[in-house]
Amino acid sequence: MRNLHLLKQTLSQARQASGTRQFNGAWPPLTIDAMLERLTALSADHFERSPEDVNWGDVGTLEHYRARLREITDMAFREGEHAN
Incomplete structure (x- = not known):
């Protein structure tokens, strides 16, 4: 369950980052x-x-x-x- 929570948190952070800056070299992040x-x-x-x-x-x-x-x-x- 902890891994699932971390995955959801990471995806949420990626979505937030996509609206403000380039994320990990790709635009928009996939x-x-x-x-x-x-x-x-x-x-x-x-x-x-x-x-x-x-x-x-x-x-x-x-x-x-x-x-x-x-x-x-x-x-x-x-x-x-x-x-x-």
């Missing part, structure tokens, strides 16, 4: 929902690659994205190395 929507749209578009154009660099990049997302979901749901 909420978690906005980032997920953008990633979902990019995924639906096959990350802007046709099957004929995919190379091993693309595979490595997508694996990097997948690993970071897995790390985030493991932390959020207390799974993997973040399990209690």
Whole structure:
């Protein structure tokens, strides 16, 4: 519960900061929902690659994205190395 409270507090502070100044280099700051929507749209578009154009660099990049997302979901749901 404490983590949820801290997350809500951080998001609230980010919303407040967005109205007054640049936040963390991005303007306006992206909420978690906005980032997920953008990633979902990019995924639906096959990350802007046709099957004929995919190379091993693309595979490595997508694996990097997948690993970071897995790390985030493991932390959020207390799974993997973040399990209690």
